[in-house]
Amino acid sequence: MLRVENVWHVYETGREALKGVSFEMGEEIVALVGPNGSGKTTLAKHLNGLLKPTRGRVTVDGMDTREHTVAELSTKVGYVFQNPEHMFFEENVFREVAFGPRNLGLSEEEIEERVRWALRAANLEGYWERTPYSMSGGEKQRLAIACVLAMKPKYLILDEPTTGLDARSSSSVIDAVRKLRSEGHGILLITHDMDLVLELAERVLLLHDGRKVFDGPVEEFFSLELHDFGLEKPELLRISEGAGVGFVRSVRELVDALAGGAV
Ligand SMILES: Nc1ncnc2c1ncn2[C@@H]1O[C@H](COP(=O)(O)OP(=O)(O)OP(=O)(O)O)[C@@H](O)[C@H]1O
Numbered sequence: 001m002l003r004v005e006n007v008w009h010v011y012e013t014g015r016e017a018l019k020g021v022s023f024e025m026g027e028e029i030v031a032l033v034g035p036n037g038s039g040k041t042t043l044a045k046h047l048n049g050l051l052k053p054t055r056g057r058v059t060v061d062g063m064d065t066r067e068h069t070v071a072e073l074s075t076k077v078g079y080v081f082q083n084p085e086h087m088f089f090e091e092n093v094f095r096e097v098a099f100g101p102r103n104l105g106l107s108e109e110e111i112e113e114r115v116r117w118a119l120r121a122a123n124l125e126g127y128w129e130r131t132p133y134s135m136s137g138g139e140k141q142r143l144a145i146a147c148v149l150a151m152k153p154k155y156l157i158l159d160e161p162t163t164g165l166d167a168r169s170s171s172s173v174i175d176a177v178r179k180l181r182s183e184g185h186g187i188l189l190i191t192h193d194m195d196l197v198l199e200l201a202e203r204v205l206l207l208h209d210g211r212k213v214f215d216g217p218v219e220e221f222f223s224l225e226l227h228d229f230g231l232e233k234p235e236l237l238r239i240s241e242g243a244g245v246g247f248v249r250s251v252r253e254l255v256d257a258l259a260g261g262a263v
Contacts, residue, residue: 001026002047002077002155002186007056009042009210017042019210020056025155029177029187031197031218034207035230040190043207044157047188048077061154075104078153082160084144088132093124093143096132100151114150121183122146122176138169142176155186162196174200195234198222198249219247 002025009018017039032040045051046058049065049072058065060076081087090096097115106114119125122142127135132143141161148156158177162170177187177200189201197204197218204221206214208229214221226233240248245257 001059001061002188003057003059004043004046005057005059007043007046007053007058009039009046009051010054017210018046018053021207021210021212022056023205023212023215025186025188025203027181027184027186028202029181029189029200030203030205031201032188032190032205032207033192033194033197033229033231038207039210040207041159042210044079044159044188044190047155047157048079049073050079074153075151076153077155077157078148078151079157080141080144080148080159080161082163084140087144087147088140091131092128093119093130093132093135093146094128096143097146097150100147104151114152115146118146118149121149121179123172123179136169138165138172141165141169141173145173145176149180153185155188156180157188157190159190160192161189162191162193170196192231194226194232195236198234198236218249222247 004021004023007018007021008016010016021043032044034040042051046053046065049068049070052066060073065073088096090099094115097118098111101111101114119127122145124142124146132140135143161173165173181187191197201218203216204214204218205212206221206229214224222233222237236248236251236254240246240254243258245254248254248257
C-alpha cells in the first residue's frame, strides 16, 4: 500500500506545492490529474522518496520514505519520467534493461531472467539487440517502462506515458499497463489526457492548487464540472451523453449501448 498522510510540501522558494494531501493506493490504476502547477509531480516524487514531506508522512508498504534511501525505495516504486529517451545510454536494449538489476548485484542468470520478463511485460520481446536511439517513440516509452520494471517494483508511476504517441503506439503502452495491473502491480498515471483516464483508470485523484479536491471512481469524476479545473470531458462521453446513453468507457461500449437501445 502507498500511503500519503496529510502531506505538506514547501519548496525552498516558499511555494506551498502540497497542502495537506492524504490518499492511499494498492494494486489498482489511479489517474493523478489536475491543472498545470497543481502539485502532481511534487506528489508523485514523494512516493519514491525523491522528495520528503515538509509535514506529514509517506509510507510504501509500511516503509517511511524519510527513513529509506531513493535506491531502497526504487525497488518498491518505479518512476517512469516524461520524455524517457533522455534516459538511455547503453548500446542495446538488453544492456539498457540490465543496467538496474546489475547495480543490485544480481547474478548474470537472474539479470537475464529479469530482462526477459520485463521486455515481455512491456511488449518488447525480440528487441534485445536493438539500439535504443533507433526505436520509435512508443517503443522508447515501453523500453523506459521495461527498465523500471526490471527492478521489480510493486508500484509504478507513469508520467504522461502516451503523450506524443500515435494511436498504435499508445495502445501498445495501454496494453502493457493493463498487463502489469493484471499481474498485481499498482499504477499511478500522471496525465492531462482525459481520453486516457476514461480508457484506463479505475480511480481518479484530482489536485487543485496543492489540495486534493476529488478522489473517487472514474464515472463520478467525469460528472464534475471539469472546466473549473482546466480540464475537458472526452469527446466520447460528450457523444454518449448527447445520444442519451450516459457513461461509456470505449467506442465499443457506445456502439453496444446504441445497438441495445435500438432493439
Ligand atoms: N523545484 C521547485 N522549486 C520551487 N517551486 C517548485 C519546484 N518544483 C515545482 N514547483 C512549484 O510547485 C507547484 C507544483 O508544481 P508541480 O510540478 O508539482 O505541478 P504539476 O501539477 O506536476 O504541474 P504540470 O502539470 O505543469 O506538470 C508549482 O507552482 C511549481 O511552480
